[in-house]
Amino acid sequence: MSDPTLDVVAIGNxxxxxxxxxxxxxxxxxxxxxxxxxxxxxxxxxRIYAALGPAVEQSGGSAANTCAxxxxxxxTAGFVGxxxxxxLGEVFAHDLRSIGVRFETRAATSGAATARSMILITxxxxxxxxxxxxAAAELEPDDVPPELIRAGAVTYLEGYLWDQxxxxxxxxxxxxxxxxxxxxxxFTLSDPFCVERHREEFLALxxxxxxILFANEAEITALYETDDFDVAVAAVQxxxxxxxxxxxxxxxxxxxxxxxxxxxxxxxxxxxDTTGAGDQFAAGFLYGLTHxxxxxxxxxxxxxxxxxxxxHVGPRPETSLxxxxxxxxx
Amino acid sequence: MSDPTLDVVAIGNxxxxxxxxxxxxxxxxxxxxxxxxxxxxxxxxxRIYAALGPAVEQSGGSAANTCAxxxxxxxTAGFVGxxxxxxLGEVFAHDLRSIGVRFETRAATSGAATARSMILITxxxxxxxxxxxxAAAELEPDDVPPELIRAGAVTYLEGYLWDQxxxxxxxxxxxxxxxxxxxxxxFTLSDPFCVERHREEFLALxxxxxxILFANEAEITALYETDDFDVAVAAVQxxxxxxxxxxxxxxxxxxxxxxxxxxxxxxxxxxxDTTGAGDQFAAGFLYGLTHxxxxxxxxxxxxxxxxxxxxHVGPRPETSLxxxxxxxxx
Numbered sequence: 001m002s003d004p005t006l007d008v009v010a011i012g013n014x015x016x017x018x019x020x021x022x023x024x025x026x027x028x029x030x031x032x033x034x035x036x037x038x039x040x041x042x043x044x045x046x047r048i049y050a051a052l053g054p055a056v057e058q059s060g061g062s063a064a065n066t067c068a069x070x071x072x073x074x075x076t077a078g079f080v081g082x083x084x085x086x087x088l089g090e091v092f093a094h095d096l097r098s099i100g101v102r103f104e105t106r107a108a109t110s111g112a113a114t115a116r117s118m119i120l121i122t123x124x125x126x127x128x129x130x131x132x133x134x135a136a137a138e139l140e141p142d143d144v145p146p147e148l149i150r151a152g153a154v155t156y157l158e159g160y161l162w163d164q165x166x167x168x169x170x171x172x173x174x175x176x177x178x179x180x181x182x183x184x185x186x187f188t189l190s191d192p193f194c195v196e197r198h199r200e201e202f203l204a205l206x207x208x209x210x211x212i213l214f215a216n217e218a219e220i221t222a223l224y225e226t227d228d229f230d231v232a233v234a235a236v237q238x239x240x241x242x243x244x245x246x247x248x249x250x251x252x253x254x255x256x257x258x259x260x261x262x263x264x265x266x267x268x269x270x271x272x273d274t275t276g277a278g279d280q281f282a283a284g285f286l287y288g289l290t291h292x293x294x295x296x297x298x299x300x301x302x303x304x305x306x307x308x309x310x311x312h313v314g315p316r317p318e319t320s321l322x323x324x325x326x327x328x329x330x
Numbered sequence: 331m332s333d334p335t336l337d338v339v340a341i342g343n344x345x346x347x348x349x350x351x352x353x354x355x356x357x358x359x360x361x362x363x364x365x366x367x368x369x370x371x372x373x374x375x376x377r378i379y380a381a382l383g384p385a386v387e388q389s390g391g392s393a394a395n396t397c398a399x400x401x402x403x404x405x406t407a408g409f410v411g412x413x414x415x416x417x418l419g420e421v422f423a424h425d426l427r428s429i430g431v432r433f434e435t436r437a438a439t440s441g442a443a444t445a446r447s448m449i450l451i452t453x454x455x456x457x458x459x460x461x462x463x464x465a466a467a468e469l470e471p472d473d474v475p476p477e478l479i480r481a482g483a484v485t486y487l488e489g490y491l492w493d494q495x496x497x498x499x500x501x502x503x504x505x506x507x508x509x510x511x512x513x514x515x516x517f518t519l520s521d522p523f524c525v526e527r528h529r530e531e532f533l534a535l536x537x538x539x540x541x542i543l544f545a546n547e548a549e550i551t552a553l554y555e556t557d558d559f560d561v562a563v564a565a566v567q568x569x570x571x572x573x574x575x576x577x578x579x580x581x582x583x584x585x586x587x588x589x590x591x592x593x594x595x596x597x598x599x600x601x602x603d604t605t606g607a608g609d610q611f612a613a614g615f616l617y618g619l620t621h622x623x624x625x626x627x628x629x630x631x632x633x634x635x636x637x638x639x640x641x642h643v644g645p646r647p648e649t650s651l652x653x654x655x656x657x658x659x660x
Contacts, residue, residue, distance in 0.1 A: 053428045054389065054428055054646065060383065087416055087418050087444075129415060
């Protein structure tokens with residue numbers, strides 16, 4: 001079997017973020033679940049947008065953000081996700097390609113517009129997302145070229161995709177292709193409400209198909225229906241080769257065959273916007289893993305990337321993660 | 331004649347900015363005039379965009395930015411400018427309306443896309459603009475409702491509009507309408523290269539039609555074809571009731587019937603992006619003027635608004651200018 005030519009191939013929702021500051025009262029008034037990803041249809045999307053103040057548009061999408069992080073570390077990544085041939089689709093494609101991420105999924109020429117996620121950033125720096133999936137929801141198995149999956153040392157899959165039946169098939173197929181090629185499969189639980197919606201299937205995936213699992217505390221405890229983080233840690237240890245579990249300012253816990261590794265959070269100078277924290281943790285971790293680092297060092301790279309992204313507005317790195325990580329990597 | 335119901339009605343190019351950090355070498359390699367507004371066609375726009383790194387999209391347009399600043403002071407503004415009925419047009423309209431700026435120009439249903447300006451921010455925090463005018467260039471006299479012009483205490487016009495023959499007619503007509511209603515007409519020279527392109531017409535405008543002129547040092551010296559700022563100041567004094575001339579970190583010089591007022595620059599903690607500095611100076615000045623402040627205080631409000639906007643990326647205020655200006659206004 002040939003060596004992989006990409007560190008990571010990610011499959012996810014191709015989304016442009018619409019970032020707007022918002023008071024807690026607005027989140028409440030709009031009936032949104034604070035801190036969560038709320039799926040909205042076109043009509044709701046219009047209603048919510050009209051209630052928001054001025055916004056900034058910036059490429060997002062969880063797995064695509066992770067690709068951007070890997071590129072910022074100097075790694076190689078490919079992304080699969082569906083946009084439409086509209087202005088926001090062009091923005092999304094540009095922003096990935098301009099940093100060297102391979103992105104070849106054909107843009108839809110009809111149907112819904114490119115997905116957007118309105119992200120309400122409350123004064124506590126937390127984000128509440130309202131996502132209109134649009135064209136992203138039309139991802140099909142045919143959009144995922146098997147040779148691209150085989151090219152990646154790790155195939156990284158977004159739990160958010162589970163909300164779309166066609167995308168689900170694409171994911172199952174990609175995981176099988178990756179394993180058949182001797183590659184590893186990584187998965188992120190994405191969001192606690194997403195876990196609630198798909199718990200049984202996620203459990204089956206985690207037990208059977210996933211080598212590397214990413215989750216935050218709320219997600220992993222939702223998966224195992226427990227309030228006790230340690231109970232969830234013990235459960236996941238038996239299921240995945242590696243589980244990287246993030247806990248915000250308390251850092252992360254990573255389990256592997258070597259046991260349980262506690263990773264401290266990287267100190268930050270100011271907390272501005274938590275959007276992308278989990279995505280960038282995954283970027284650092286996967287970059288380390290595909291470059292031969294030991295699991296605790298992978299965790300440190302994850303913590304470092306997460307710290308960078310929460311110090312500014314927007315879900316992707318603004319400074320070179322390769323340079324920030326020089327003390328660890330050199 | 332009835333009292334005005336809006337502080338300012340502005341006419342300008344309706345533009346979404348595409349903000350990207352860039353090295354000086356890239357500005358040079360693309361053949362752009364650093365610090366200037368470079369007009370580009372659709373093809374050049376595509377070429378330049380492909381050469382840029384990841385960007386952030388944010389509503390812009392010089393006169394529209396000024397409207398946003400006036401709203402941030404708590405003032406009232408209306409904006410006239412043409413977008414298309416596309417995603418960026420929707421973004422532009424949303425961002426103005428969500429802060430209470432009256433914006434009723436109908437979106438074009440065919441023709442070129444909404445204007446975008448790629449703004450390359452070099453490490454010295456200066457910006458070089460590449461503007462594809464698109465739908466904005468299709469502004470026509472019919473787009474400017476005379477009753478809207480009559481509603482504004484000041485009609486504010488953008489020099490950039492002069493690159494478009496149809497818009498030029500709209501401007502001349504608006505200035506006449508404003509004067510007939512006993513209102514004042516303000517004008518910004520916009521850009522030194524814009525002045526070079528239209529010097530004769532700008533001189534005629536300034537001498538005959540403009541009550542309040544905004545310009546920076548490069549623009550006013552270009553207008554009067556002199557290297558000597560003081561010569562330009564003396565020249566403009568004879569032409570306009572008020573001339574507000576900005577000089578970056580050296581503050582501003584404002585001339586009126588009372589003589590020459592020197593306004594110091596507001597201290598800043600960090601210089602991030604000069605985009606919008608002139609637009610926000612005009613916002614502060616016009617807010618002051620339409621609220622009965624003396625000219626030196628108007629200049630202080632302008633300096634304060636300019637200082638806020640250059641401390642962050644993007645051309646519009648991120649903090650309440652009303653609150654920042656409380657020591658002056660209360």
